Amino acid sequence: MKITDSTVALVTGGASGLGEATARQLHVLGAAVVIADLPSSPGEQLAAELGDRARFVPTDVRDETQVQAAVDAAGELGELRVVVTCAGIGTPGRVVGRKGPLPLETFQQVIDVNLVGSFNVLRLTAAAMADNEPVDDDRGVVVMTASIAAYDGQVGQAAYAASKGGVVGLTLSAARDLADKGIRVATIAPGTFATPMLTGLPEEATKALEVQVPHPSRLGQPAEYAKLVGHIVDNGMINGEVIRLDGALRMPPR
Numbered sequence: 001m002k003i004t005d006s007t008v009a010l011v012t013g014g015a016s017g018l019g020e021a022t023a024r025q026l027h028v029l030g031a032a033v034v035i036a037d038l039p040s041s042p043g044e045q046l047a048a049e050l051g052d053r054a055r056f057v058p059t060d061v062r063d064e065t066q067v068q069a070a071v072d073a074a075g076e077l078g079e080l081r082v083v084v085t086c087a088g089i090g091t092p093g094r095v096v097g098r099k100g101p102l103p104l105e106t107f108q109q110v111i112d113v114n115l116v117g118s119f120n121v122l123r124l125t126a127a128a129m130a131d132n133e134p135v136d137d138d139r140g141v142v143v144m145t146a147s148i149a150a151y152d153g154q155v156g157q158a159a160y161a162a163s164k165g166g167v168v169g170l171t172l173s174a175a176r177d178l179a180d181k182g183i184r185v186a187t188i189a190p191g192t193f194a195t196p197m198l199t200g201l202p203e204e205a206t207k208a209l210e211v212q213v214p215h216p217s218r219l220g221q222p223a224e225y226a227k228l229v230g231h232i233v234d235n236g237m238i239n240g241e242v243i244r245l246d247g248a249l250r251m252p253p254r
Contacts, residue, residue, distance in 0.1 A: 001081065001138040001184075001233055007031040008074040009082035012061050012121055015043035017195035018145065019086030021222030022229050026084075027054060029230055032077040036061070036070040036121075037087070053077065061087045061117030064124070071128050079132055082233055083125040083142045085118045088163075090197060092156040107159045114163035115170075118144050122174060122185070130181045139182035141233050144171065146189040148244060152251035164189070168242050175240030184239040186232050191246025193220040213247040220245065 009026040013019035014035035023033045027050050036059035037043040043056035055077065057070040074080040091110050093102045122142055129140030146167040153161025167187055175185040192198060192209045198219060201209075210218050228245055232238050 001136045001141055001236060003030045003082070003233065004135070005030060006078040007082065008034065008078040008080045009084065010034040010036060010070055010074050010080060010121075010125060011084045011086060012036045012059065012070075012117075013085070013087030015041035015046055015056070017086065017197070018190065018193065018222050018225045019084070020046060021226040022084050022086060023050070023054070025223070025226035025230055026082060026233075031082060032074075034070055034074045034077065036067070059087075061085070061121055062112050064120060067120055067124050071124050075128065080125060080128050081132060081135070081138070081140045083121065083129075083140065084229055085121050085142070085144045087117055087121075088114045088145065090157075090160045093159065094156050095158050102158065107162075110159035111163050111166070114160070115166040118167055119170065122170075126178055126181070126183050129183055130178075132182075134182050136236055137182060138184060138236060140184075142174075142178075142183065142185045143229050143232050144185070144187040146171075146187050146242060148189050148191050148246050148249065148251060150189060151244075154251050155254040171242050172240040179239075184232075184236070186238050186240070187242040188225060188228055188232075189242055189244045189246070190225055191220060191244070191249040191251075193222060193225065195222060212252070213249045216247055218247075220247065 009031040011023045014023040015037035032053040035043045039058040047054040047056040132139040147164040149161040150164040171187040
């Protein structure tokens with residue numbers, strides 16, 4: 001699907017990391033952008049930097065009203081046709097650790113943000129895009145974010161791996177559900193990327209992560225994720241697929 005002057009993209013978690021890079025990339029490609037992120041994020045500053053065709057909407061992806069407000073804001077800018085779900089958390093914890101069982105509240109919070117939040121955004125944006133006139137046979141494209149932890153969950157990643165595994169499982173079913181509406185759904189499963197979650201690590205820890213990646217032996221750059229989003233939007237045959245973006249990395253147990 002070609003991005004035109006009337007195209008609007010909504011990016012959750014769009015104020016930093018993978019989401020920020022994606023918002024910037026889609027803006028460069030010609031889309032107006034709605035940056036949906038928490039009130040405490042630098043989303044307002046990013047929207048101001050991008051200019052008139054960008055808007056920040058404070059959004060908790062678990063909240064139906066807030067997500068709908070972001071969808072409505074997109075409709076004010078043009079036609080919502082591209083949605084990218086980058087909002088997520090990665091609270092660590094073993095199933096049974098030194099202090100006992102992983103608190104159920106901790107597990108539920110990760111599932112709620114990463115999986116339920118992704119579905120909340122998917123369902124509300126798809127309902128809005130279903131009314132679009134087709135462009136290159138598409139009414140819209142949704143790109144969700146999983147993780148290679150969905151396949152290679154490490155020690156302490158039970159909640160995170162389960163949440164991202166849920167996103168992987170959702171992908172094909174959602175693509176089939178929305179096929180008759182002309183909406184494609186795909187997911188990117190990144191490996192170790194230079195996002196705020198990892199860039200704060202000590203240099204030695206970062207180097208240890210980099211050498212695990214067969215080639216290129218480095219952390220992925222958010223711009224590389226964003227470029228793949230742009231290709232998924234452009235390539236009409238990518239649907240119902242989960243794409244690993246990891247430099248051939250397979251995570252060890254710990």
